[in-house]
Amino acid sequence: MLRRGMPAASHNSSAHASEDISEDGAAYDAVIVGGGHNGLVAAAYLARAGQRVLVLERLGRTGGAAVSEQTFAGVDARLSRYSYLVSLLPQQIIDDLGVRFAVRKRGVSSYTPTVRDGQSTGLFVGDGTTRTRESFARLTGGEREFEAWERFYAMTQRVAQRVFPTLTEPLPTREELKARIGEDAVWEALFERPLGEAVEEYFADDLVRGVVLTDGLIGTFSHAHDPSLLQNRCFLYHVIGGGTGDWDVPVGGMGALTDALADAARSAGARIRTGHTVQRIDTDGTTAEVRYSTADGEGTVAARRVLVNASPQALSQMLGEGEAASPAAGGGESPVSGSQLKVNMLLRRLPRLKDTAVDAREAFSGTFHVAEGYGQLAEAHRQAEAGDLPAVPPSELYCHSLTDPTILAPELAAQGFQTLTLFGLLTPAECFDAGSAAERDAVRDAALARTLAELDPHLTEPVGDCLALDADGRPCIEAKTPRDLEGELRLPGGHIFHGDLSFPWAEEGGGRWGVETAHPNVLLCGAGSVRGGGVSGIGGHNAAMAVLEAEGGRGAAPVH
Template sequence: MPAHQVYDTVIVGGGHNGLVAAAYLARAGKSVLVLERLGRTGGAAVSTRPFAGVDARLSRYSYLVSLLPRKIVDDLGLRFAVRKRDVSSYTPVVRDGRPTGLLVGGGEERTRASFRRLTGSDAEFTAWQEFYGMTRQAAERIFPTLTEPLPTRTALRERLGDDTAWRILFEEPIGVAVEQRFADDLVRGVVLTDALIGTFADAHDPTLAQNRCFLYHVIGGGTGDWDVPVGGMGAFTDALAGAARAAGAEIVTGHEATALRTDGREAEVDFRTETGEGTVAARHVLVNASPEALAALTGGSAPEPAEGAQLKVNMLLTRLPRLKDTSVDPREAFAGTFHIGEGYGALATAYAQAAAGQPPAAPPCEIYCHSLTDPTILGPDLAERGYQTLTLFGLHTPARLFAGTAEEHDKAREALWEATLAQLDTHLAEPLADCLATDAEGRPCIEAKTPLDLERDLRLPGGNIFHRPLAFPYAQESTGRWGVETADANVLLCGAGAVRGGGVSGIPGHNAAMAVLDTP
């Protein structure tokens, strides 16, 4: 890169949001440089072959697409596809001494029958339809605002046009609505899980952290659907990088930003590579990293410490395990979200134990099989032999549980995995271990990541997948027009820590680009 060149925009970080911003700005005729620390773009939205000698390309960190607006796909001409899952979820449970479960999906009548078999009546199914009818209407009205300038709280409430929905989503702990509308402990737990993905909170947390998490999980795409990326997450970010380069953006990997200086009109970014150091100048700098990383670059005040609360496990199986509940085919049970230990009472117990500094005795988790919906992530030989991937996402496992030496961290991770596996095995007709594939060196194909692993690998503060607590999608005193503004007029935050950030959405990248283009 020429030392004398002043770019219109330098983007620090080549994750999916940075690539979205780069593509928009380059298409608008701006000169754009993306500096990526790692040797590849994509950030947490990447695919990799984690098991030696095994031709399975897994979405290593993030693994589903929920919040990506069709507008971004169309605007940028992305060659990228997603597939919908027929089954939304399956939750096994033992009732009256017999294995059963709740299957949501496969058509309305099948879902109704599953509710009736579990609870003995249609009451819970009727409540489910009414509740998710409300959230779907909220999604249709709120989701389009995420790529518009931030509305005021009053304007968003008027846009929603439903005082009851507003109260449930924005004003009172989500646990109130769950307990008022549902009677069955298992059904209550399935509803609550959307409030806890990556968020360490109780159903009645007065901060409403769980409400903000729930809102983002149910409004995706205006439908609340969670879609499967064809080819894995890497296919999505590769398409973004291609679109940005095709529009004229310059993307360099192995370039770590080390400092950022600005007078509000022009800025300089220092960087280092394996072979040396350099400085680049720009009119605007977009930081596709956490607020903590932004503070480190500028020397500003560090935000409140963040803490992640999830265990992420990637696995490859030679076959799907058989279930004790023989009424459900494993291919259906694992095609959606397979809930373990997520009854309402069990979730509360797990939270209380973790909040007290103890690992949950019965760790709650969610499991999903990407390869059932998209077998292209498997090599032809593996697919022909019936191999399948599993992704496990554990809840209520805050970073504090893994603190200490490297040895203590690894011991805590292993103990948590063993407890999680034991919970899963109680619902299987055969041990999961019997189904695990092995790599070229004979090791089981398992890769587990704690919050502290994510902090080390991706520099997520405390392993928090949202960078910091999520915010409601309306303007507050210091949020600015687009929710990406910082204390410096020409420095914008375009990562998950922006208002309306979090998840694989591209929304902060879009909004940061719009903020730049808004500048006279």
């Protein structure tokens, strides 16, 4: 049961890499492999329960993929380099662990530019019902699409209110979750039939249909009528966060969250060691030995349990079981492949829009959709499935610094500098498998150029003309393909969810919490667990709850 989401933020050093971690030869209660946000959540819960906990992190910092970094040389702007918004993180985890972390709401949900009858226009969603209704009317010439929009998202919000609380409880069965939702027509629309059928039943306008469908394609290679329902699973996770579906801006960037989680784990008594790469896990089901390497050599540490905040593929290798393909949610086996292009930019100024009805500061503070009409998404999928980069790549952007300027140095903010994050869709890893490094770079550059070429026609000046320059005079822009993420973060196939997402219910023969493996004392605690994924902490929480429940809830951590 694999699935979902990217890890967590940056903390300190590898100063402890060579320090003895054996605790006088005594075994730890839990060794946690990987100091991403899920591993830190698990560590904090278990340490608060009085357990002896050790976190081993390969990199020189904690945080995994949820980090804030000074991305461009000599420029004091700390970007959330890999993951960038928060939706699935339960407030319960923040409260339980006493984490000092804040998010800010976005006043604008989305803006989608287009051209109708030769005129630049667009769909603006946000700033109250009246303005959204007027935008729909301007785009579509009537009330029908707006009313359908209201009905559709009232439905998804009811689902969110009923499903989200289950993510930190033992897994329900499929029938239990269906009963909890309590609406047969809704269950059929979102859990039984391809999402495209519901989208087409509710909406008539191609642009509106596309905006709705995009939540089913984030980091996921699928299409509206995919019979596997992969798009439905992805859509569900993108509309249930917090019981509202809101996507919030982390104050201080993603690194603020994972730094706070690392502090919470340390304060509870967990030991965190960076620069420690776990090479092998040996277990007899009751005790385990973890072998690791550092810059200074190798070592081993004993533990009663091992919680792995890494992909199921990485766990398989650590256990000496080879590099097995991920079980696809629909059955059978298939290679894991990410499907996104992540682009970070720093601008000297925001470009203005050709659509004079919307201010750029509003449009870019929400999700700015580009080339995401329903027909465009279908054609992009068709081309990528054939092995080609989409000619018209779909993407979405947002400007973190409009909501949270603290990620910029005061002088940059005063001069009007802004960050811009772009997330491209339907660009699977296989599109970037050219032969040499130079050829792979050329394909990445082509993907970036095509993507920005779809944005520029909606602006009064090319976005490239607005880019800041780093200390070496280079434009402040970087692009990350799935293969880049695979190399830098060890995400299998560059998949931000570690593999295809699963529906949040128990499968026959599966575990109670969705974190169990074939070894009783080895658990997944990250994105590869059922209901893991996004910046949520849910995988870490559920693995900790599974441990504490197995021990009769021993210690002070709450079991929900």
